[in-house]
Amino acid sequence: MRFLFSISFLLSIISLSADDGYRLWLKYDKISNATALKNYSKKIKSIQITYDNTDIIQSAVHELQVGLQGLLSKEIPIASANHGAIILEKSPKVINNEGYWLTFDGKNIHIQSSSDKGILYGSFALLRTIQTLQPIENMDITDAPKIAIRMLNHWDNVNGTIERGYAGSSLWDWYDLPDVIDSRYIDYARANASIGINGTSVNNVNASARFLSQEYLKKVAALANVFRKYGIKTYLSVRFTSPIYLSGFKTADPLDPEVRQWWKNKATEIYALIPDFGGFVVKANSEGEPGPQDYHRTHADGANMLAEALAPYGGIVMWRAFVYKADLKNDRATESYTEFKPLDGQFNENVLVQVKNGPIDFQPREPFHPLFGAMPKTPLMMEFQITQEYLGFATHWVYLGTLFKEVLEADTYAQGKGSTVSKVIDGTLDHHQISGIAGVANTGSDRNWTGHTANQANWYSFGRLAWNPEMSASEIAKEWIRMTLTNDQNAVNKINDIMMNSREACVNYMTPIGLHHIMGEGIHFGPQPWLEKSGRMDWTAIYYHRADSAGLGFNRTSSGTGALNIYAPEVIAAWNDPDKIPLQYLLWFHHVDWNHRLSTGNTLWEELCKRYHDGIKQVDGFIDEWQSVKSFIDAETFYYIENKLKRQRWEAEWWKDACLLYFQTYSRMEIPSQYPKTNRSMDELKDLVKLYQMR
């Protein structure tokens, strides 16, 4: 009996060729364009090394060999040929220690640098050039990073969980370390090096004192041994009271000589194990973490004690400015500024103050943090959040390149027009010797690293922008798409379109027109604008949206909390008038009448309804656009993202319904009839939130 048979789609896509996302943007699949393949192949036949045989050079050569073997489908031996060779060579002409010079002289490709790290970065640049099918005939690329310290912050706990992690558990297996080196550690380092990241802090800023024990330092050293081969320094988040925990001290007072000596000894111990140790990340006197204020000392006292201990070894302290007192008297948006601004000039040379991009906490959109530009005597580090704590976890496709750029390009006017956040960060505005940028990682043990294949682009774009804040978000997105998904020009454009609009869509369906912090308590991916009680007033939603029968929004002008007034006069001027402030910040700074007519011609209520529905429409658009590129995408990846978008659509609708129905109880106006009616009730929506909050 003959039988017509069809294996279901689900089964068919798990064939061996399906892509599970593990390889990130380092795919190295054979180039499918025959002309391009032939062209590259002709020019690349071997690798020649005229540089010292360092571990980093070995990493570069390994990457070139693996990458080119994949891309060109042929072995690239190490040889001394003088035609068709990639020559890795030392060049004093490349001044920046991490920069490289990449050229083709008609016969050979040259990767030149004054350091092995530069050679490594140049090697990745060459691979990227080929992966994205760029011509190499006239290649003459000089590139060097604009920010010195470009690092990931992992909020990983000793038990393997990750605070605000949505991609599985920690990459680090503390039980098995230092003995077991998971091959994933190497792939992690490769991925970081490929985008220029040169530092990583491996543990949560809510830090366990364990990490400073000899036992754990050995484990950290084992990771550092891997990362070092890729030019990555290892950092640790430290608990300020470690001397108490680890050595039974009665105090951790930063002015106590014994405490100071303890940290000096500890630094010596660390550097004996990790000679290139980067330094400490510190969250102090914030959200329950201990700090110098517990001993009536300042943040500067605390930071300088650690800085003094690390200084002999070249280590640095990254002291976080994310603080807000539990006994809230002022607007939370001013807290960090109020505490840190007076300390400007009091920090040691090897201290950076690490400031979140906005004054609250990684919301879908915030104005730039008022400390940027306000502490000229202190090198300020940027802290971005790559993990999407408030942007839909790993479920929503939200490209953060545009968010990062928006902040970097914001003008602080600290020294007149053009005093962008970017220039504060890279040290050029105030002539600082050190500069840094950190991203809170979105990586975890999930096979695709980031819990959503498309959000690998956020790790990627963070790294690329840390290297060069001048790159455009779209340019970076396109690189990533070509390396990760497809080189088809039309498909690249369509996917780029999704990415470039994705964050605005998220803002629209979550917190449009300057709304913020209206997410669910304990479930930051869902809405809870009705949240009116919490452990602290500034953990509620009503503290921030201030909805009432008159209108909506947080008055932070002089007639309100006055928080706007800590910005530069030019910024105040631009944002002080509710009719002139960019709509995206309107409700952040102003309480606006429901019937107030905005620049769009709509009343606030109409605009609010429009924006929430726009957000949904945009996701619908992404779904359609994604369908249109189906034939260019690996089947498993396509199917995975297709279904992620469905879930995103569902959650977007949840936000839209919850927020509009709730705000409607204040506006007492109908949702304009052009929008589809929801058939859900407030009670249903509240129950749904409660369900996701249930034990």
Add this chain to the structure above:
Amino acid sequence: MRFLFSISFLLSIISLSADDGYRLWLKYDKISNATALKNYSKKIKSIQITYDNTDIIQSAVHELQVGLQGLLSKEIPIASANHGAIILEKSPKVINNEGYWLTFDGKNIHIQSSSDKGILYGSFALLRTIQTLQPIENMDITDAPKIAIRMLNHWDNVNGTIERGYAGSSLWDWYDLPDVIDSRYIDYARANASIGINGTSVNNVNASARFLSQEYLKKVAALANVFRKYGIKTYLSVRFTSPIYLSGFKTADPLDPEVRQWWKNKATEIYALIPDFGGFVVKANSEGEPGPQDYHRTHADGANMLAEALAPYGGIVMWRAFVYKADLKNDRATESYTEFKPLDGQFNENVLVQVKNGPIDFQPREPFHPLFGAMPKTPLMMEFQITQEYLGFATHWVYLGTLFKEVLEADTYAQGKGSTVSKVIDGTLDHHQISGIAGVANTGSDRNWTGHTANQANWYSFGRLAWNPEMSASEIAKEWIRMTLTNDQNAVNKINDIMMNSREACVNYMTPIGLHHIMGEGIHFGPQPWLEKSGRMDWTAIYYHRADSAGLGFNRTSSGTGALNIYAPEVIAAWNDPDKIPLQYLLWFHHVDWNHRLSTGNTLWEELCKRYHDGIKQVDGFIDEWQSVKSFIDAETFYYIENKLKRQRWEAEWWKDACLLYFQTYSRMEIPSQYPKTNRSMDELKDLVKLYQMR
């Protein structure tokens, strides 16, 4: 300049061919033995299906095609050829609904069954036969499972963490479900089906009420849709007070008519979404979980209410017997017996009582649970723990096949000699219609699924023994080795030797001679025999080891707690005399003088010292044996296990030192001089424990 170059070992092993363990035992690599390959290839050319086109048949065909394509390195089309075909056919001759008949008639291979599930199991059996290079010339295998319900219990939480999980985070992404079906769900189902597992309970027994909401049931249904294609039923752990949580009830009293109706309605709702839903797993009135006793009802009242709700749909209740009162009056080892034995005969027909293998809690070694054989009117289910909560987490290579067998073969003497636990479980001893066995899963999001590649064998052996408890642990180990690591006969024997001795080694370096529950509080992989205070007396170590200046061990005879007396007279007779009881249970039941001479000729103290050192020596032996098979093992796998063994060795020494130095404070005798002296002090060892317990 020519340059001699060597890529480091670490780098070289992450080439594309390295094995990250993801494929488990379903490797399907091309057969390297040329003769065998030729022989199989000649006999297998196509697949012919004369069975209905069900989803399960599709799964079988897909697996055969993928598997054979890999093993034989050629495509196996679906065709109607009558020579060289694998014919999937219905056969009424195979009585057991899940059984199969696998034959070769000289021309074709026949996989016959009365059900599509049988065909699926037969297909995996054929693949296993080929993977392990068994001859098929005279193949005539009839096989059927001896236990009806063979399931995994996942202790996975809604937030993605896994209670007692050491392999990353949960496999289930509750945020993305029901929309996103991770391809890993399919691979999970394939792996389970390949070893005959036909049920899975997806959430922690400390259950969230969320799972019974419509919202979450849809998510569970999406998983069930995948599992169903592989003959796997989906079960849920339920929170007894769900009506209170989900519907605002004032009570969850199992005799309350409205509560009973709530559960009936809930069952109807579940089966509308999951027509083949398996049933409920319930942890009630145990360790803080709510249950019928909160309403002065019995476990039977509670179980029967749920059973009544599920009965119309064929669902079952698995009611866990793991209970022990907080106000401990008796020996904890008798608690479960005391509560459940009187209820024998009171449970509905579709209730199974799920009993852990031993009376305490998954210790490295326990005598069999006294309830086995003691409740003839109730079908008892076995609960094994595959995850190594007390056996070194995912760091230690401990093959549990021998542990499982030891328990299954234990004789309860309930109906005279030969009344093994195995016969209690499979229902033959007391003629029960339903029978079941559960294993607490060791799976997680780690790329190798189980956190230690070698411990994939524990998942494997659980499934194989659930199917057929008569198989030997060694036979199963060898199957697994051949499928996972190597087919080289000599290497198979050496690895089998490691595996067969691995659990005894673990018992030796952790809890020899019947010691138990002396692990660290909150860190169950480490030692803390000195633990004398905890939330409850029976959470300490001293409660169990009862060390004093006279001797060591827990007197559970009539002169002690009398816990031994709840076993059958034959068992009591065998274990009552400290000079006759098998040494492995000695300190479980007897307090023995330090100087008491044992059957080995050693005093207790000498034997204790010997056993702890034996454990270390055994791990040293494993390290040597593993080195000796290096050339037969994939490089990444070899390196990974090699280093895991180093860490295991380190922890074994920690146990040995901590336990011997501590017990020495009671024995006041020297550690015999033939053993290497430790240079660690008790204080150091205690500090190490404290460190791993530090926030």
